[in-house]
Amino acid sequence: MEPDAALVARAAAGDREAFGALVIRYQAPVRRVTRAVTGNADDADDAAQDAFLSALDRLETYDPSRPFGPWLMRIGSNAAIDLVRRRVVRTAVPLEHTVASSGVSPAAEAEAAEIRAELTAALAELPPRQRAAITLFDVEGYAHAEIAAMLGVPEGTVRSDVFHARRTLRKALRVYGPETED
Amino acid sequence: MDEHLKRFLTPADDGRAFTEAVLFRASGALARRRQADVEGPTWSLLEVWARPWLIAALLLLSIGIAIPSRPWSPPATASADSTLVTDLLSSSSDSEVVLSVALGN
Numbered sequence: 001m002e003p004d005a006a007l008v009a010r011a012a013a014g015d016r017e018a019f020g021a022l023v024i025r026y027q028a029p030v031r032r033v034t035r036a037v038t039g040n041a042d043d044a045d046d047a048a049q050d051a052f053l054s055a056l057d058r059l060e061t062y063d064p065s066r067p068f069g070p071w072l073m074r075i076g077s078n079a080a081i082d083l084v085r086r087r088v089v090r091t092a093v094p095l096e097h098t099v100a101s102s103g104v105s106p107a108a109e110a111e112a113a114e115i116r117a118e119l120t121a122a123l124a125e126l127p128p129r130q131r132a133a134i135t136l137f138d139v140e141g142y143a144h145a146e147i148a149a150m151l152g153v154p155e156g157t158v159r160s161d162v163f164h165a166r167r168t169l170r171k172a173l174r175v176y177g178p179e180t181e182d
Numbered sequence: 183m184d185e186h187l188k189r190f191l192t193p194a195d196d197g198r199a200f201t202e203a204v205l206f207r208a209s210g211a212l213a214r215r216r217q218a219d220v221e222g223p224t225w226s227l228l229e230v231w232a233r234p235w236l237i238a239a240l241l242l243l244s245i246g247i248a249i250p251s252r253p254w255s256p257p258a259t260a261s262a263d264s265t266l267v268t269d270l271l272s273s274s275s276d277s278e279v280v281l282s283v284a285l286g287n
Binding site: 011012013015016019020023024027028031032033035036041045048049052053056057112115116119120138139169173 | 189198200203204
C-alpha cells in the first residue's frame with residue numbers, strides 16, 4: 001500500500017488517482033465523525049466532502065513527517081462542527097435508516113435497530129464538540145492529546161467532553177462499560 | 183471502546199459513490215494543480231509589479247552607500263587660498279607682505 005505522504009505529494013501535483021486513493025482510504029473515519037457531529041447522513045456527507053476539498057486546498061500545509069489521519073480528521077471535525085453551527089441540519093433522512101444492516105436474525109436486527117434509535121436520541125443530546133470527541137476517542141482510537149489538537153481545545157476539555165458524552169450515552173443505552181475518565 | 187457506536191456511525195455504502203462525488207467537485211482544483219506543476223513557479227501579480235521597484239530601490243541604496251565612501255578631496259578654492267597663505271608666510275621680503283596685504287590677499 002502506497003504511503004500517505006507519497007499519495008499526498010502526487011495529489012499536490014494534481015494526480016486524480018492519488019487524491020482518490022486518499023479519499024477512499026479515509027472516507028469511512030471522516031464520515032463517521034461527521035455523522036456523529038451532524039446526526040444526519042446527508043449533512044454528514046456534505047461536511048465530509050467539504051473536508052476533503054478543504055484538505056486538497058491546504059495540502060501544502062501538511063507536514064509529511066507527521067501522520068496524515070489526524071491532520072485530515074481535524075479538518076473533518078471542524079467542517080462538521082462549523083456546518084452544525086452555520087445552519088439547522090436537515091432532519092429528512094434519519095441516520096438509523098442509512099447505516100449497514102448487521103445481516104443477522106430478525107430478533108438481533110430488531111435489537112440493533114433499537115440501539116440505533118437510542119444512540120440517535122442520545123447523540124442528539126450532546127453538543128457537537130462532545131459528539132466529535134467521543135467518536136474520535138472511542139470509535140477512531142485517537143488519544144486525548146491528538147483530539148485536543150484536532151479540535152483546538154485543551155486536553156482537559158477533551159477528557160471532560162469524553163466523560164460527559166459517555167455518561168449521557170450510558171444513561172441512554174446501558175450498553176457502555178463502567179464509568180471511567182478514559 | 184464501543185462497537186455499537188462504530189457500527190451505528192459507519193456508512194452502509196463502500197464509499198465509492200462518495201469518492202466519485204468528491205473527485206467530481208475537486209476536478210477544477212486538481213486541474214489547476216496539474217497545470218501549475220507543468221508550468222512551474224510563476225510570478226504573482228504583486229511580485230511582477232514589485233520587481234522593477236525592488237531593483238530601483240536597491241540601485242538607489244547602492245548609490246547612497248557608494249557616494250560617502252569616495253575619497254575626500256578638498257575644494258579647489260580652498261586649495262588656492264592655502265597656497266597663497268603659504269607663499270605669504272614663506273616670503274622673506276617685507277615689501278612682498280605689504281604688497282600682498284594691499285592687494286587683499
